[in-house]
Amino acid sequence: MRCEETRAAMLSGSDVEPVRQHLATCQVCRSEQPMWARLSSTLSSHSLWEEPSSDLSERILQTVRGHDERSQADRRAQPEHQRTALFVGVAVTLLIALAGTFFATRSLSADWELTLAASEELPEATAVIRGWSTSMGTRMVLDIRGIEDAPSGSYYEIWMTAPDGRHISAGTFSGSGRVTAFAGVRRADYPRIWITLETADDDLGPSPETYFDTA
Amino acid sequence: MDSVRIMKRLAAGDSEAVRALYQQYGRAVFSVCLRALGDRTLAEDASQQTFLQAWRAAGTFDLQRDPAPWLYAIARRAAVDVYRRERRHRVDRVDEPDIVALPPSFEGMWEAWEVRNAVDQLTAEERAVIESTFFLGLTHEETAARLGVPVGTVKSRAHRAHRRLANLLSHIREATA
Numbered sequence: 547m548r549c550e551e552t553r554a555a556m557l558s559g560s561d562v563e564p565v566r567q568h569l570a571t572c573q574v575c576r577s578e579q580p581m582w583a584r585l586s587s588t589l590s591s592h593s594l595w596e597e598p599s600s601d602l603s604e605r606i607l608q609t610v611r612g613h614d615e616r617s618q619a620d621r622r623a624q625p626e627h628q629r630t631a632l633f634v635g636v637a638v639t640l641l642i643a644l645a646g647t648f649f650a651t652r653s654l655s656a657d658w659e660l661t662l663a664a665s666e667e668l669p670e671a672t673a674v675i676r677g678w679s680t681s682m683g684t685r686m687v688l689d690i691r692g693i694e695d696a697p698s699g700s701y702y703e704i705w706m707t708a709p710d711g712r713h714i715s716a717g718t719f720s721g722s723g724r725v726t727a728f729a730g731v732r733r734a735d736y737p738r739i740w741i742t743l744e745t746a747d748d749d750l751g752p753s754p755e756t757y758f759d760t761a
Numbered sequence: 762m763d764s765v766r767i768m769k770r771l772a773a774g775d776s777e778a779v780r781a782l783y784q785q786y787g788r789a790v791f792s793v794c795l796r797a798l799g800d801r802t803l804a805e806d807a808s809q810q811t812f813l814q815a816w817r818a819a820g821t822f823d824l825q826r827d828p829a830p831w832l833y834a835i836a837r838r839a840a841v842d843v844y845r846r847e848r849r850h851r852v853d854r855v856d857e858p859d860i861v862a863l864p865p866s867f868e869g870m871w872e873a874w875e876v877r878n879a880v881d882q883l884t885a886e887e888r889a890v891i892e893s894t895f896f897l898g899l900t901h902e903e904t905a906a907r908l909g910v911p912v913g914t915v916k917s918r919a920h921r922a923h924r925r926l927a928n929l930l931s932h933i934r935e936a937t938a
Contacts, residue, residue, distance in 0.1 A: 553931065554923040578934055585930055588869065588876045589895040593796035602791070602805055603783045606812045610776045613813065667841055667863060694838045695817070697810065743845070755845050 549575055556582035557589075656687075662739065662758035668692060673758040675739060683730035686716060686739075693757060695721035696743060703744045705752050706736035713752060718744070764828050771819035779816050786829065787812075789877040790836045797840040797867045803847065810839040833874045840867070872933060879929035887922035890915055 547555075547568040552575045555565045569576050588594060656676035664671040671692030678685045688704065696702055701720055704727050707713040714736065717727035729736070741758040767785065770778035790811050795804035814835050822831060841863065880888060893904040901919065905912040 550924070550927070554920075554927040557927045557930070558919070558923040581933065582927075584869070585872060585876055585933070586895075588873050589880075589891065589926075590898075591796065591873070592896070593799075594792055594873065594877055594880070595892055595896040596792070596795060596801070598787065598791040598805060598808060599801075602808060603780060603787060605805075606783060606809050607776065607780055609809055609813055610779050610816050613817070694814065694835070697842050745846075745849075753849065755849070 553578065553582060557586050559583075559586050658733065660739065660760070662741065662760060664692070665757055665759075668757060671757070673741065677733055679732065683728060684716070684733045684736075686727045686729075688719075688725040688727060690719070690722050690725060690741075690758075693722050700743055700745050702757065703742050703752065705738075705740050705742065706731060706733070707738040707740070708736045712736075765824055768819060768822055768824055768828050771816060772822060772824070774820075776816065779812055782815065782828075782832075783812060786832055786878075788881060789829075789874055790832065792877040793833070793836055793870045793874045794840045794843075796873050797837075797870055798844060798847075799866055803843050804840075807836065807839040807843045810842065811836040814839065829874075829878060833871065836874075837867075837870055840870075875930060875933055876926075879926050882929060883922055883925060887918050887925070890918045891922050891926070894919060 547564040549568075549572060552565055552568045552572070555562070556575070556579060569579065657679050658677045660675045660677070662673040662675065664673065672690075674689045676687045684706070686704070690702075693702070701718045703718045704716040704725075705713045706716055706729050708731075714729050714731055716729035716739075717725070719725040738760045740752075740756055740760060742752045743755040743757060744753050764785065767778050767781045771782060787808070791804055791808045794807040794811070795801065798804050798807060811832065815832055818835070822828065844863065844867075880891065883891065889908055890904060893899045893907055894901070897907075899907060901912055901915045905915045908915065
């Protein structure tokens with residue numbers, strides 16, 4: 547019996563003499579035995595064979611179209627507000643330029659830099675924070691990578707926590723990218739920085755869903 | 762329609778391409794979500810989120826790549842989100858740890874994804890034999906009676922299906938080596 551046939555036999559769960567003989571002499575196939583047994587067990591699992599509802603495809607399509615129509619409506623509405631948007635754009639650009647000048651003259655490099663540890667479910671996610679101490683509190687620029695966009699109705703929230711457990715929100719964001727945050731406290735007093743996923747509800751405290759935390 | 766064409770249309774914002782993507786991967790997405798969540802309604806909810814997220818993120822997808830692992834990652838994320846959402850409604854927050862551990866049903870999701878995709882590549886006749894023998898636990902004789910074909914046909918289809926499946930799943934050997 548050849549390796550290829552033995553693999554098929556192991557997947558089928560067959561334990562006939564030729565398979566045993568081959569396994570006795572082939573270390574490669576022997577080492578694969580647990581994997582094929584696992585796959586064979588997966589083939590028997592209920593979840594593998596259960597079919598989704600026949601209308602699931604249509605429901606998905608309707609959801610997608612609903613989102614598509616909303617985004618197209620947003621795009622159509624844009625020209626009506628173009629002038630306002632242009633004005634706001636110029637104002638924002640000026641503001642950014644002024645803020646940039648302010649920070650460039652004040653402090654070019656961060657006062658501290660920190661890499662947060664991602665939760666186990668996000669092995670590829672990273673969050674690097676550069677922080678500045680200002681007279682009004684702590685300014686932070688976060689580079690977040692490897693997380694999905696927050697689901698509809700949810701958002702990510704940045705928290706700073708004091709050793710006695712008091713915490714303060716430093717801002718929210720919706721997904722991977724660069725985020726600027728500010729909290730009216732000193733980092734020295736609130737050393738723990740962590741990020742949770744929150745839902746838009748009446749509960750203003752941090753949820754238990756921590757995505758990043760001070761290592 | 763091949764995967765590249767589907768992804769191109771998806772990236773162009775064509776909502777109809779979602780239907781084609783669902784035809785190709787819908788069962789696999791539902792299957793892994795059901796395995797992880799253990800509930801049909803939640804699995805369909807996670808499947809819906811998966812395709813919506815895929816449609817939204819298609820613009821950033823690299824067309825040189827195979828969409829299957831990309832879609833799997835989105836499906837897993839969607840299942841995790843649904844699991845956490847449900848858990849939050851069930852459990853008292855005071856006792857919650859900061860980092861929520863996922864239950865064992867989330868283990869082996871990737872292999873389940875690969876197995877379901879491999880099964881989807883079998884012919885309908887081969888798939889019926891595999892379903893009969895693995896899922897329903899029928900013998901070759903019982904399968905022959907169920908499908909209305911001779912026992913010899915069942916045996917040859919089963920043999921062919923096992924070889925094809927072993928071949929389609931052989932890449933897992935390298936991944937787990």
